[in-house]
Amino acid sequence: MLENIIGELVNWIESVISTTGPVGIMILMAIESCNIPLPSEAVLPFAGYLVSKGEMGFHAAAFAGALGCVLGSVPSYYLGYFGGRKFFEKYGKYVLVTKKDLDEADKLVEKYGDWAFFLCRMLPVIRTFISFPAGILKARKRTFFTLTFVGSLIWSYLLVYVGVKLGENLDKLKAIWSKFDIVIISACIILAGLYIYRHVKQVAAEEKE
Numbered sequence: 001m002l003e004n005i006i007g008e009l010v011n012w013i014e015s016v017i018s019t020t021g022p023v024g025i026m027i028l029m030a031i032e033s034c035n036i037p038l039p040s041e042a043v044l045p046f047a048g049y050l051v052s053k054g055e056m057g058f059h060a061a062a063f064a065g066a067l068g069c070v071l072g073s074v075p076s077y078y079l080g081y082f083g084g085r086k087f088f089e090k091y092g093k094y095v096l097v098t099k100k101d102l103d104e105a106d107k108l109v110e111k112y113g114d115w116a117f118f119l120c121r122m123l124p125v126i127r128t129f130i131s132f133p134a135g136i137l138k139a140r141k142r143t144f145f146t147l148t149f150v151g152s153l154i155w156s157y158l159l160v161y162v163g164v165k166l167g168e169n170l171d172k173l174k175a176i177w178s179k180f181d182i183v184i185i186s187a188c189i190i191l192a193g194l195y196i197y198r199h200v201k202q203v204a205a206e207e208k209e
Contacts, residue, residue: 013038014046021056022064029065029156032128033072040065041124044156048163058160065156069121070149073131077144080135088136105133114143121151 016024028043047061080088089099108116117139120130134144 013042017043017047017050022060025061025064026068026071029068029152030072033069033076033131035076035129035132039124040127040155040159044159045163045166048160048165049167050163051160052164052167058164061160062153062156065160066149066153069127069152069156070145073134073145073148076129076131077135077141080132081138083136085136088132101129102133102136105130105137109137109139114139114147117144118147118151121148122155127152127155 013028016028018024020027025043025047028038029040032038032040032043044061044065047056047065048058050056051058051061083091085102088102105116108120112119117130117134121127131148
């Protein structure tokens, strides 16, 4: 059953990108950056596959991915910015943002400064949720969104390139190509599940304190 669900999700992602091109990539990546677990690890490699077929430009695919990340980060950033730390300490549990998350974000920014947001944009799972802490910490808007774009652009180029190489070697990889997206999405779902499970436990522990 899970494989069927994942297969439908893969088909939907591929249909959106095939139909709308870079605009579709931008929309899907914006959804991911709005804290919805729609993994870029499935979106961008398929875009790379279309690049290998000559149906899309390499740079256009990567820039669309990065721009989508920035657009999706805007609402999350401002929710954290105007809600503030007290708001999330009280209501953050409903979006699985814990006090521990805020403390860890404080430490990262204290250690790496604004570059912490740049680095987080190239890390699976955490890249989806980093905009909340950035807003709460009132990171400088121009700096935050610039680093978000640059970090996401590097991430996008990497994953699009992976898709291009897979597409160029499709004849050699036919046996596993049909399962590629399913494996990637399955791994992302597992990681997201572990993230949610850990945060639910953390929320419960904090409420008992």
